Amino acid sequence: MAKIRVSRVGEQIKKEIVDIVRTEVKDPRVGFVTITDVEASGDLQHANVYVSVLGDESKRNGTMDALNKASGFIRSEVGRRIRLRRTPELHFKLDTSIDYSTRISEVLRDIKGDESNESNAEPEAGV
Known part of the structure; x- marks a missing residue:
């Protein structure tokens, strides 16, 4: 109470x-x-x-x-x-939690961007 x-x-x-x-x-x-x-x-x-x-x-x-x-x-x-x-x-x-969450979002966006670039590059190398 x-x-x-x-x-x-x-x-x-x-x-x-x-x-x-x-x-x-x-x-x-x-x-x-x-x-x-x-x-x-x-x-x-x-x-x-x-x-x-x-x-x-x-x-x-x-x-x-x-x-x-x-x-x-x-x-x-x-x-x-x-x-x-x-x-x-x-x-x-x-x-500082807002700054911290913004930084985490940026890192995750970078990781996702790197993964999509790698997945696009792999089919071209295998052909």
């Missing part, structure tokens, strides 16, 4: 953070950001916020610095919007 509540609170925190980052964070370093997941601890004291950032490494670092600097403001806004006994401490973490 407690795990269900924690996941529901995490989803609500995620919705509010998405809205806050989109409308109220005015830092120009915050680029194209996607909040991919929020994992709240069992006692709701801490929450890991996983963030995916579009752009190169310098944009990612700038965005992460801006989000970490604005974490107090974001936490206070979340606390104002969601009535909890204690608002969780927010820890922003870069989510």
